[in-house]
Amino acid sequence: MSARTLTSVVGGERVDGSEDRPDINPSDVTDVVAVASMADASTAAQAVEAAAGAFPAWAGTTPWERSAVLDRAGTEVIARADELGDLLAREEGKTYPEARAEVVRAGQILKYFAGVALQPHGLALDSVRPGIEVTVVREPVGVVSVITPWNFPIAIPAWKIAPALAFGNTVVFKPADLVPASAWELVDIINRAGLPAGALNLVLGRGSVVGPVLTTAPGVDAITFTGSVPTGRGILADTVSTGAKVQLELGGKNPLVVTDRADLAVAVECAMQGGFGSTGQRCTASSIVVATRGVHDAFVEAMTARMSAWQVGDARGAGVDMGPVVDPGQLGVDLDYIEIARGAGAEVIGGHRVEGVGDGHYLAPALAVGTRVGDRINAEEVFGPVVSVIEVDDYAAALEAANASTMNLSAGICTTSLAEAAHFRRHSKAGMVMVNLPTAGVDFHVPFGGRGESSHGPREQGTAAVEFFTSSKTTYTAPGSPSVA
Ligand code: UN1
Secondary structure, three states: OOOOEEOEEEOOEEEOOOEEEEEEOOOOOOOEEEEEEEOOHHHHHHHHHHHHHHHHHHHOOOHHHHHHHHHHHHHHHHHOHHHHHHHHHHHHOOOHHHHHHHHHHHHHHHHHHHHHOOOOOOEEEEOOOOOOEEEEEEEEOOEEEEEOOOOOOOHHHHHHHHHHHHOOOEEEEEOOOOOHHHHHHHHHHHHHOOOOOOOEEEOOOOHHHHHHHHHHOOOOOEEEEEOOHHHHHHHHHHHHHHOOEEEEEOOOOEEEEEOOOOOHHHHHHHHHHHHHHHHHOOOOOEEEEEEEHHHHHHHHHHHHHHHHOOOEOOOOOOOOOEOOOOOHHHHHHHHHHHHHHHHOOOEEEEOOEOOOOOOOOOEOOEEEEEEOOOOHHHHOOOOOOEEEEEEEOOHHHHHHHHOOOOEEOEEEEEOOOHHHHHHHHHHOOOOEEEEOOOOOOOOOOOOEOOEEOOEEOOOEOHHHHHHHHEEEEEEEEOOOOOOOO
16 A cells, blocks of 8 residues: 655645655554655745734634633544554654654643633733723744654644644744654644634655744744754754744753662663663663662662663563664664763663664663763764663762753752752752653643743743733723823
């Protein structure tokens, strides 16, 4: 059976592109999931125009209408979790349970923002001057470009598109090239849930071709981007001339501190799930373990045992703990970093190509022991199943090593000491801190984001979303007063 063709969707219509790109299953490269018809710059420009055209009517809908669309979409996403989870696992390579959970999370996000649309977001108060009334209202920003990475093909698009629509914005959505099918399904579901044509447009196209339109076209009022630090910095530079509002979620280099006071089993589980869950392809991945001297050797020994039982295989295979790396390019990067760690003196446990499980990009989880703060493996984001270990004297040195990162998205500590946990929560430089939990895995109803090079602009998700997806307006009224105060 030939693979189905996916197109861009502009103003409610499917638009063919100028070049076909196969969507390949990383677990089995002979399996073509779909073919994406890749748009050129003119289609991207039309998508911006369609979103601008749809804006006044969508911005003028009632909160109830916007809520109802998102709620219906969320219901369908959750009802189809098995099928969409299978598609996501096939397309991206995370395991089926991980993929299905991501689909459910996307549905929950849609439903959460259906609720947010109905909540009060304004203020009414007395002026500091007599006889004047003040209101602060939240209005939609306009046309929002949503540009998303391949590692969360449905949840990240959902957590950007849902708040954009909830607050009355219209959207041009460009997913990562590697995951067009999940994106296409999400857009189809939201559009069929009752959105007017043009309120949500999909552009399947190469970043180098359509990206500049989506970030610099005069009709674009805001850009929300999750991806690499260099691309994000490029978008920021582009918008200096246009003045568009920008929200960037970029890299992470996330430490997990394991102290002498840790419960060893909890620490190993946090490092396994945080480091190797989703094949380590998360900006929130626990990529550095900072272990204090008294626990270091026991931790490495327990991790080594746990890693040897960790099943690597087809993302949709039964009993598989970790799927393949997403594509050959990322596999090359992972293998390079393993060599970089070895070259700097680390002993690397695992990290070899896994043969005999299929025609995919399989890599065993890697633990690089004997690394130091400042090593490249501890300074740069790998985005693969590679965890390095730094041994330190005590908790104070662990905190210092954890805070040496410049991409401070998430940080964790495993300890049974309340004093250590409380101190770490207060003094970590990261935007998110986890105690006895992996650094990855976050809720949708609270703010998400990092510090340092990791993020720019208002936080995403939860109660923070209103900041980016609306613009506040302050009004002053002197009711019935003939004289100007
Ligand atoms: C999570 O850890 O649950 O791209 C979410 C990423 C992040 C999302 C992580 N923006 O990995």
